[in-house]
Amino acid sequence: MTDEVYPVPREWAEKAFVDADRYAAMYRESVEDPEGFWRREARRIDWIKPFTKVKEASFHEEDFGIKWFSDGTLNLSANCLDRHLDERGDVTAIIWEPDSPDTAGRTISYRELHRMVCRFANALKEQGVTRGDRVTIYLPMVPEAAVAMLACARIGAIHSVVFGGFSPEALEGRIKDCDSRIVVTADEGLRGGKTVPLKANVDTALLACPAVDRVIVLRHSGSAVAMQKGRDLWWDEAVAAVPDDCLPEEMGAEDPLFILYTSGSTGKPKGVLHTTGGYAVWASMTHQYVFDYRPGQIYWCSADVGWVTGHTYIVYAPLANGATQVMFEGVPNWPDPSRIWQVVDKHQVEILYTAPTVIRALEREGDQWVQATSRKSLRLLGTVGEPINPDAWGWYHDVVGEGRCPIVDTWWQTETGAAMITPMPGAIDMKPGSACRPMFGVKPELVDEHGQFLRGAASGALVITDSWPGQMRTVWGDHARFFETYFTTHRGYYFTGDGCRRDEDGYYWITGRIDDVINVSGHRIGTAEVESSLVSHAKVAEAAVVGYPHDIKGTAIYAFVTLNAGEDGSEELRQELVKEVRHDIGGLAAPEVIYFTPALPKTRSGKIMRRILRKIAEGDVSNLGDTSTLADPAVVDQLVANRPVIE
Numbered sequence: 175m176t177d178e179v180y181p182v183p184r185e186w187a188e189k190a191f192v193d194a195d196r197y198a199a200m201y202r203e204s205v206e207d208p209e210g211f212w213r214r215e216a217r218r219i220d221w222i223k224p225f226t227k228v229k230e231a232s233f234h235e236e237d238f239g240i241k242w243f244s245d246g247t248l249n250l251s252a253n254c255l256d257r258h259l260d261e262r263g264d265v266t267a268i269i270w271e272p273d274s275p276d277t278a279g280r281t282i283s284y285r286e287l288h289r290m291v292c293r294f295a296n297a298l299k300e301q302g303v304t305r306g307d308r309v310t311i312y313l314p315m316v317p318e319a320a321v322a323m324l325a326c327a328r329i330g331a332i333h334s335v336v337f338g339g340f341s342p343e344a345l346e347g348r349i350k351d352c353d354s355r356i357v358v359t360a361d362e363g364l365r366g367g368k369t370v371p372l373k374a375n376v377d378t379a380l381l382a383c384p385a386v387d388r389v390i391v392l393r394h395s396g397s398a399v400a401m402q403k404g405r406d407l408w409w410d411e412a413v414a415a416v417p418d419d420c421l422p423e424e425m426g427a428e429d430p431l432f433i434l435y436t437s438g439s440t441g442k443p444k445g446v447l448h449t450t451g452g453y454a455v456w457a458s459m460t461h462q463y464v465f466d467y468r469p470g471q472i473y474w475c476s477a478d479v480g481w482v483t484g485h486t487y488i489v490y491a492p493l494a495n496g497a498t499q500v501m502f503e504g505v506p507n508w509p510d511p512s513r514i515w516q517v518v519d520k521h522q523v524e525i526l527y528t529a530p531t532v533i534r535a536l537e538r539e540g541d542q543w544v545q546a547t548s549r550k551s552l553r554l555l556g557t558v559g560e561p562i563n564p565d566a567w568g569w570y571h572d573v574v575g576e577g578r579c580p581i582v583d584t585w586w587q588t589e590t591g592a593a594m595i596t597p598m599p600g601a602i603d604m605k606p607g608s609a610c611r612p613m614f615g616v617k618p619e620l621v622d623e624h625g626q627f628l629r630g631a632a633s634g635a636l637v638i639t640d641s642w643p644g645q646m647r648t649v650w651g652d653h654a655r656f657f658e659t660y661f662t663t664h665r666g667y668y669f670t671g672d673g674c675r676r677d678e679d680g681y682y683w684i685t686g687r688i689d690d691v692i693n694v695s696g697h698r699i700g701t702a703e704v705e706s707s708l709v710s711h712a713k714v715a716e717a718a719v720v721g722y723p724h725d726i727k728g729t730a731i732y733a734f735v736t737l738n739a740g741e742d743g744s745e746e747l748r749q750e751l752v753k754e755v756r757h758d759i760g761g762l763a764a765p766e767v768i769y770f771t772p773a774l775p776k777t778r779s780g781k782i783m784r785r786i787l788r789k790i791a792e793g794d795v796s797n798l799g800d801t802s803t804l805a806d807p808a809v810v811d812q813l814v815a816n817r818p819v820i821e
């Protein structure tokens with residue numbers, strides 16, 4: 175089978191920062207002489223005290239540790255703001271596009287953003303926040319989300335942003351895990367014409383978080399919300415009497431920048447910790463080369479700041495690179511499925527970075543919604559979050575980009591900080607569905623089930639054999655779990671949790687998660703979290719959750735549930751269980767299918783055979799593989815015979 179190849183367009187090869195020869199030379203240098211390569215690339219960041227050390231990293235148990243540029247000091251908010259002021263202070267940093275096309279947007283220059291950040295940083299200080307304190311941020315997609323994050327970075331506080339779609343329970347867990355005593359939120363969020371009760375959710379979460387003694391509330395929707403005396407403070411009042419300037423703290427390169435929770439295969443979500451110096455260099459470099467970004471170009475990353483894509487490619491990288499970007503509060507298909515393209519036209523977006531789930535959902539609505547718009551400004555398209563099927567890639571390329579725009583399919587993770595395997599538009603011929611080639615400094619390998627490296631064209635588990643600057647440094651509060659989760663599956667290497675194929679041209683094709691994580695619309699959900707929510711219902715005995723292919727979501731959640739004796743799997747109970755999961759985690763984790771069954775297939779030692787459940791959920795029941803180790807093979811026949819029909 176030969177894959178389709180889309181060669182680098184000539185004008186890109188001529189003009190891009192990186193062409194094919196430079197990619198080869200830079201990649202070689204980055205792995206053969208990482209010290210030299212990174213010493214040079216790190217100059218893109220303004221250091222207060224220059225570093226002398228570059229890379230100090232080992233993935234081995236004896237001397238495990240990861241440090242980059244460890245004796246250098248810097249402030250990342252100053253890199254994102256202050257250093258642009260002299261020459262580019264009046265350049266637009268953020269063009270904010272609100273949920274409703276009928277609401278006025280906002281345009282914020284670097285100078286204005288600097289002032290907003292300084293004022294909010296001073297407000298945080300006034301509330302007693304200092305270096306190393308954790309600040310939980312639960313905001314909608316408004317410029318103040320970036321302001322709050324940068325204000326933390328300015329004073330050395332560690333932000334923990336929680337996506338606005340998470341439930342009060344999920345918020346509560348994240349507040350407690352990192353012991354924050356302050357939460358920044360808004361009255362309500364607005365998405366697709368509906369309100370999201372952010373402040374009310376915070377109030378519910380805080381019933382169980384006595385340590386939180388301050389909540390700063392942004393007025394956004396303007397609806398009346400309960401304010402608790404002595405605890406809650408309006409954002410505008412908090413910044414009313416503070417000075418316009420705030421000196422940036424001098425931070426060590428390895429001082430924590432942020433915590434971002436992500437689901438793993440076991441237990442509660444992990445607080446992924448990123449530090450300052452290496453992350454700054456890594457974010458800025460990848461943004462420049464992957465998007466071939468030059469100041470003045472209009473860039474739009476449609477992610478939410480609540481995910482890592484928003485952290486890196488809305489806040490830190492574009493602002494460090496002096497970009498002008500669109501920040502969008504709404505959803506791609508409201509008021510109608512052409513909204514995203516209307517926003518492109520309205521703001522003359524040149525670079526658009528979005529997700530396969532968005533592309534698939536819009537493709538399904540029909541080409542007319544796209545064709546009703548011009549999109550002439552678009553030059554480059556990007557995708558992230560899950561594998562993109564070649565069909566959706568083709569539609570994005572041919573219909574959206576009219577064949578003119580290269581597509582950068584960027585593979586990376588919360589843990590990796592920024593893009594790891596990705597094309598660069600001037601350097602790497604594209605193959606639809608492949609994330610293509612490693613970024614500078616990234617050494618991927620595929621391993622088989624015995625931990626042996628596979629050579630040439632092969633499929634296996636994707637590991638990274640050496641450190642890169644933007645790698646996560648620990649799991650907040652649980653360094654042992656960090657080592658255990660990522661460096662013990664294949665000793666001495668970073669295990670990604672993804673399966674991958676490498677073709678004869680050395681291109682990487684991510685095939686999806688091979689651990690117990692389900693990627694629903696690009697969002698990671700741990701099966702263990704959903705199962706624990708389901709079994710917390712009084713009528714449920716046991717639950718097993720797997721993913722199955724879904725047209726829009728990529729993968730959706732399929733739950734097998736056994737009930738306590740005497741209980742019936744009614745529609746009412748199904749709805750109760752979905753509600754339970756929404757309550758415990760959030761709407762994004764709600765199972766699409768719940769299959770009530772009298773029993774689950776188990777081995778004689780009592781382990782649920784998920785492999786079989788996955789096949790049943792996928793509708794692939796003709797070949798269930800080896801069932802000889804099952805305690806009771808009849809369970810499988812029953813499961814197959816009675817399985818629900820999925821439309």
Ligand code: 6R9
Pocket residue numbers: 436481482483557558559560561562583584585586587588589609670671672684686687693696697698
């Ligand atoms: C940035 C982000 C990480 C998981 C990752 C993988 C999947 C992300 C992908 C992709 C195929 C791509 N993933 N990008 N799979 N092609 N271009 O999404 O981080 O939320 O931590 O998810 O997403 O399975 O392991 P995160």
